[in-house]
Amino acid sequence: MTAIHQKGQKVIALNGDEAVAYAVKQCDVDVVAAYPITPQTIIVEKFSEYVHDGEVDTEFICTESEHSALTCCLTAAAVGARTFTATASAGLALMHEILYVTSGCRAPVVMAVANRALSAPINIHCDHSDSMAERDSGWIQLYAENSQEAYDSIIQAFRIAEHLEILLPTLVGLDGFFLSHTLENVAVLPDETVRNFVKQRQFPLVENHDGKMVPFKLDPENPITIGPLDLQDYYFEHKRQQEEGMQKAPEIIRKIHDEFAERSGRTYGNGLVETYGLDDAELVTVCLGSTAGTVKTVVDQLRAKGVKAGLLRIRAFRPLPVQDIVEALRNAKAIAVMDRSCSFGGYGGPVFHEIRHALYDSNLHPPTVDYIYGLGGRDMPQHMIQRIYQDLEKIRITGKIQHPVQFIGLRE
Amino acid sequence: MSSEWKFTAKEIAERTDLFMSGHRACAGCAPATVHRLVLKAIRGPTIATNSTGCMEVTSTIYPFTAWKIPWIHTAFETAAANASGIETALKVLKRKDRIEHEHVDVIAFGGDGGTFDIGIQALSGAVERGHDFLYVLYDNEAYMNTGIQRSGGTPLGAWTTTSPAGRRIPGKPQLKKPIADIMVAHEMPYVATASPAFWTDLLRKVRRGLEVDGPAFLHVIAPCPRGWRSDPSKSIAISRLAVETCTFPLWEATDGEYSLSAPSKVMALRPERKKTVTEYLKMQGRFRHLFKPEFEHVIGRIQETVNKRWHKLLGKCNIS
CATH class of the missing domain: 3.40.50.970 (Thiamin diphosphate (ThDP)-binding fold, Pyr/PP domains)
Structure with missing residues (x-):
């Protein structure tokens, strides 16, 4: 304060x-x-x-x-x-x-x-x-x-x-x-x-049709055409420029x-990802949004019991800060990704896709599982997050994954 | 405040073209003529926008552009929303002293697909909100850019690829949506119809639409030789016949008060000069099937509809 x-x-x-x-x-x-x-x-x-x-x-x-x-x-x-x-x-x-x-x-x-x-x-x-x-x-x-x-x-x-x-x-x-x-x-x-x-x-200045550099906006002094038809010969380059941005x-x-x-006076990790108790964490959850607040409380409780629990919160999902994610998960022994949406027919939710994918090239392949949770506003209380950490502990000990992708917090 | 420019042929010819040649519209494309004419009538700094459609595609193929004024395209159903954003930004940036021009006009162009059909929601919303812009509907009576599919603006009996001249169903079974009347029902300041054959009337209406405070709507008939299966050299003749047969009467409604424009007033005062729809239909291959004996009754129905709408219009203009 x-x-x-x-x-x-x-x-x-x-x-x-x-x-x-x-x-x-x-x-x-x-x-x-x-x-x-x-x-x-x-x-x-x-x-x-x-x-x-x-x-x-x-x-x-x-x-x-x-x-x-x-x-x-x-x-x-x-x-x-x-x-x-x-x-x-x-x-x-x-x-x-x-x-x-x-x-x-x-x-x-x-x-x-x-x-x-x-x-x-x-x-x-x-x-x-x-x-x-x-x-x-x-x-x-x-x-x-x-x-x-x-x-x-x-x-x-x-x-x-x-x-x-x-x-x-x-x-x-x-x-x-x-x-x-x-x-x-x-x-x-x-x-x-x-x-x-x-x-x-x-x-920014862009070249207009008379070869003059003009501000990139609709300005009667310096007319430019925005949103034209753009076919095989240029569209691809324009899309590439977007990706460069x-x-x-x-x-x-x-x-x-x-x-x-x-x-x-306020920070959110490094602005891209936020870590909580991650330095020596072995059991790590990854999530985004308000659920992170509840996870932090659970991490505190587990830490008090000596469990090496941690959280990685993704603040910037696009662009995906791949290096920061890999760095943050370097010491993890088991990872649970939490997805508050479902990619129907896919292998896990969208956050899971990104996290496992980011780890692939890093030569770090800790067991990584996905929990689809909270669809339609279903609550994600502390006891369910505790269960996720318990699952992770089992995976850490046995090295075995029973359910790579599972739903949590619903009637089954 | 009315314009001092009287739109003489000489003055028009001398005005710089702001919609340039070199675009890729087809031979005889009346929409291209309409765009060129509309830009001849602007009164000062202007920003234009088009819905997706023939004229967007043919005039801006990257890295070329036919537009000598600032121009933007976003999507098919968005011409009026584009104009809403442009007009609002101009207003607030002027207020904040970040724009030098005293005033910048905004013109949105939409084809019949982008106006009668997919864009009518954005158009209705923009007009209800009262944005100060001119909407120009260039009506070639079908989705020509995708290869001649029927729209809400396609007239009764017309062949298109989605209203084929079949053995059972001879072309489009439905009537053309009375779009300009729908716009008048919005109680907007200015609505008018125009034809490139009567270019002084068209230019005057463009200028009038820009001058009124608030939204203005101009519905322009614009023959498409490819889609109408007509001779490319006859596009202007056909757009004249559209008026002379009262298929497409010329009028304007200022604050909801209808009045006939000169080319149509002639038909009202001297009904003997009104031509039959057959003269109009026979110049267009899209109506060819209606001249078979089994479908001739459709021509009768087209004439009845034209008569009915014409008399309704005369009533609105207080001409009995």
Whole structure:
């Protein structure tokens, strides 16, 4: 708390959605376009209040669909505006087409996703099916553990997305209801500090059709064509450039995280992954989002009993910080990945795919298993996490895996 | 404030083309003519956007572009949402003193597929929200970019690859959606129809659409020789006949008040000059099957529909 006061911060009670709206309010955003969907609704409601009370100099477009919301952000960003949207579940699925267009047009849109299950059956509660389904869409994906991190990550996201070496849209996931609707103490920075941190948008220079270098935006003084037909002869190179932006992102995300930490006193691991009790840990779980908070409590309990338990929390899922993951898992004897979504017909969930895949080249092949948990908002209490560590202990001793992929916390 | 520019042929010819030659549209493509004409009528700095479609594809094949003004394309159903984002960004950036221009106009172009069908939701939303932009619908009456499939804008009886001239079902069984009337029902400031054959009328309406405060919608008939199975040299003649047969009457509605435009007013005042739909249909191979004896009744139905819609329009224009 001392640190907080030193930085001129104040602590206010905010739920995750409110924390996001508060961050957006401070970031000098020009255009917000959104469509309400549970559990993201509070973000748009709160932001509407800021607009109608004159607390922000932002145009808010209440669109008729998420598809149009993201499209508005994309084209507004192309004109030069800083833009934000927020959605969840079906809303993100409806945006699917435009997610790819946004990253392809290198429009640095920032989006909050209050993670929620996909239909059918319809369910308004938390899982990661929505944003995991978009992991190949060319968006940077950060997942927050708590509302404080959601607030901090949104501010960092504008810097990340708009960084001239990256220029890729950035998504911040916060677990629906667990974070979006749960009141927490959130330390907020002074408006001025945030404003100075995010700065004004800059534009790279690109060659126009007259061979002149002009700012990459829709400007009547320097006309350029954005979003053309691009066939076998050039499309591939453009997609490669997107991937180059992604490859440069981990280092920049880490630097922006550190720079923010100087102002806030808060860190989230190295900005890409966070380790908890990992130094000498033999039994390691890997997860992302709010579940990490519960896992940390269990790790503390196990450590008190002398069990060498640890946690690796993935903050940046895209780009995947492969080296950091491998480094963090170097001493693990048994690993349990926790997936809050299901890749139907695949070998485990999406996080499992990435973690096992990352380990393959490292010549570290500790037994690694997957737990699909918490779909549709099913709780993940401490006793179930304890069970996972018990399973890991058995695997460590026997060296044998009975179930590489299993569901946990449901009727079977 | 009305424009001082009177759109004389000389002035139009002297104006720089902002939609350039060298694009890859087919011979006789009326949509390309429409785009060129629309950009002849702009009044200052302008940003344009297109939905996915023939004109997007043929005008921007990378690394070339036919556009001498800033232009963006995102997807098929998004022309109006594109315009919404552009217009809003211009407004806020101007307010924050980050744009030098006093005003920048926004024009969204959509084909019939992108407007009558897949893009109508975004269009309706943008108009309801009151964004200040001009939407130009270039209507070639089918999905031509994908190879001539029926749309909500395809007229009754027309052959397309998804409404074939079959032995049992002779072309499209449904009527053309009255899209411009649907837009008038949005109580928007300005809605008009136009034909490239009556280019002064078209240019005036473009300018009017840009000048009104709020959204404007311009529905332009735009023959496609490939899809209409018509002579590429006759596209303008066919778009004239569309008006002269009252198949596609020219009108404008300012704040919901309909008035007939000069080329159609002639038909209203001197009905004997109104031509039969047969003259229009026979120039187009897409209606050829209707001239077989077993399907001639469809031509009768087309004429009845045209008459019915025409009289309804005359009523809205207070012409009895």
